[in-house]
Amino acid sequence: MSDPLPTASPASTPPQAEDNEDVWSDTPLVPPESVAGRALAIVIAIMTFLAALTAGFALALTDASQQWRGAVGLEMTIQVMPRTGRDIEADAAKAAEIAASFPGVGEARAFSRAQSEELLTPWLGAGLDLSQLPAPRMIVVRRDGNGRLDEIALRATLDAALPNAVLDNHGAWMQRLDDMARVVVGAAIGIFALVLTAMGLAVGFATRGAMAGNREIIEALHYVGAADGFIARQFQLHFLALGLRGGAIGGGAAIALFVALRLLSRRWATSASGEQAEALFGSFALGWGGIATIAALSVGVALLTGFMSRQIVYRSLGDFSRRPK
Amino acid sequence: MVRFENVGLRYGMGAEILRDISFDIGPRTFQFLTGPSGAGKTTLLRLILLALPPTRGLITLFGEDSAQLDKDSITALRRKVGVVFQDFRLLDHLTTYQNVALPLRVQERDEANYRAEVTELLHWVGLGERMHVYPPVLSGGEKQRAAIARALIMRPELLVADEPTGNVDPSLARRLMRLFLELHKSGTSVVIATHDLALMDQFDGARRLVLGDGRLHIYD
Numbered sequence A: 001m002s003d004p005l006p007t008a009s010p011a012s013t014p015p016q017a018e019d020n021e022d023v024w025s026d027t028p029l030v031p032p033e034s035v036a037g038r039a040l041a042i043v044i045a046i047m048t049f050l051a052a053l054t055a056g057f058a059l060a061l062t063d064a065s066q067q068w069r070g071a072v073g074l075e076m077t078i079q080v081m082p083r084t085g086r087d088i089e090a091d092a093a094k095a096a097e098i099a100a101s102f103p104g105v106g107e108a109r110a111f112s113r114a115q116s117e118e119l120l121t122p123w124l125g126a127g128l129d130l131s132q133l134p135a136p137r138m139i140v141v142r143r144d145g146n147g148r149l150d151e152i153a154l155r156a157t158l159d160a161a162l163p164n165a166v167l168d169n170h171g172a173w174m175q176r177l178d179d180m181a182r183v184v185v186g187a188a189i190g191i192f193a194l195v196l197t198a199m200g201l202a203v204g205f206a207t208r209g210a211m212a213g214n215r216e217i218i219e220a221l222h223y224v225g226a227a228d229g230f231i232a233r234q235f236q237l238h239f240l241a242l243g244l245r246g247g248a249i250g251g252g253a254a255i256a257l258f259v260a261l262r263l264l265s266r267r268w269a270t271s272a273s274g275e276q277a278e279a280l281f282g283s284f285a286l287g288w289g290g291i292a293t294i295a296a297l298s299v300g301v302a303l304l305t306g307f308m309s310r311q312i313v314y315r316s317l318g319d320f321s322r323r324p325k
Numbered sequence B: 001m002v003r004f005e006n007v008g009l010r011y012g013m014g015a016e017i018l019r020d021i022s023f024d025i026g027p028r029t030f031q032f033l034t035g036p037s038g039a040g041k042t043t044l045l046r047l048i049l050l051a052l053p054p055t056r057g058l059i060t061l062f063g064e065d066s067a068q069l070d071k072d073s074i075t076a077l078r079r080k081v082g083v084v085f086q087d088f089r090l091l092d093h094l095t096t097y098q099n100v101a102l103p104l105r106v107q108e109r110d111e112a113n114y115r116a117e118v119t120e121l122l123h124w125v126g127l128g129e130r131m132h133v134y135p136p137v138l139s140g141g142e143k144q145r146a147a148i149a150r151a152l153i154m155r156p157e158l159l160v161a162d163e164p165t166g167n168v169d170p171s172l173a174r175r176l177m178r179l180f181l182e183l184h185k186s187g188t189s190v191v192i193a194t195h196d197l198a199l200m201d202q203f204d205g206a207r208r209l210v211l212g213d214g215r216l217h218i219y220d
């Protein structure tokens, strides 16, 4: 082949790709920027954000309920009821003594009247005089953590010695707490599934839209001998990039929100109401584990997006090439 | 290489555009496909490219019945056929170089291995200076040459070109035709659809397939 064609002399200087190594590198075969693509990235970002929030709150709540359970499970309380004709101070001291010497108990501490008053201050107001009220006296019994504590025996011993002492192991509370946590986690899983389904549908629509919009490219690729798998992979790359972008934005926003909440809860923790909130919700913080979970969720969303669109493209290419148009 | 037996085609519920078409394209042959505008030249080429199933009749490609082919064999066959479309079908978001390299890229070859080859071909069709620009800024003739280079890069066994000289001046048209003839001499079968009578007259010896009223007349 010896007859080279005339080289067209460029009359004007058209937009020329930069003359460096980049000009050889492979441009994505599915054009990356499109309005529909940006819209999908936003949808994915929002969905990821919602899914991450749901997951984050569920995790924080499970964490908190576990912390609570751990703290409360180590403790029992003995309530000594005031009875006419009995000296409540002496009874409280006696109950504490019985409990403290019981095997398996690490510490038994009776709250003095002053301490009890202080405990009730947030609810009943300052300047409270408990001696005027028939308020029970509390003894906190802390397990020593190793040996098993025979609760039934302790209860029997207390009953024999003091008719007005009641042992409470917080079982009912913990049961309720567990139920609550389970309901919340169940609801979170439900919301999570709904959000993922909506996102899947959006990705499906977007993939079909992108196929229709790039029909000429698909045809040209077929004619130059591209296999369906190759074309499907190009779309997968395209949607993986969109998914990563959306997932990073949504997941990043969720993580930022949880970090902000954590900082806020630290600030609150120094105030009295903050202590109560902390008692209820734990430290209300998503630990590193939670943040890693959200990050993994975002990456998972991107992978799922890419995988889904590849499957859709591969399936719909089946009859694409041989259908009369 | 290509064999049509009593092939008929209609689009949708319309009238038959091609009727009882039978012909053969042998290895190392050169032929024009001609006929008035709307006669069905492009349609016939699309049948050869397996872009359309025939409404009736039998099409055999490289010895294989087109109706029996699965996707993988269709892909394999297409890699033996180079196509130049009437409307070029270059991808606007890829540079000229990337467009011409596309048939190699879809086979997932390493870019470093074919860069020299593609660059050489681009220089050879006179697009050496236009390698890194995008098709929208190419002239009609430049696009045509890019489309031709893309069809040639795989050294196809069969080259199918639809109006490859439609957008160029007569002297460039002659040069492009010489290029196809050289290709033919080096062993490729060539089918060129055109309604440019003057052009065909310059290559008098070539076989002519003439479409008219849906039927095909062959002048060897």
Ligand SMILES: Nc1ncnc2c1ncn2[C@@H]1O[C@H](COP(=O)(O)OP(=O)(O)OP(=O)(O)O)[C@@H](O)[C@H]1O
Residues within 6 Å of the ligand: A325, B011, B017, B035, B036, B037, B038, B039, B040, B041, B042, B043, B044, B086, B195
């Ligand atoms: N996708 C289609 N659907 C329906 N009819 C079509 C389609 N493509 C082509 N036709 C019709 O088929 C006939 C043949 O068209 P075709 O493009 O094959 O002609 P052609 O010989 O290539 O014409 P030209 O020389 O102008 O390129 C025309 O009447 C056209 O309107």
Ligand SMILES: [Mg+2]
Residues within 6 Å of the ligand: B041, B042, B043, B086, B162
């Ligand atoms: Mg045509």
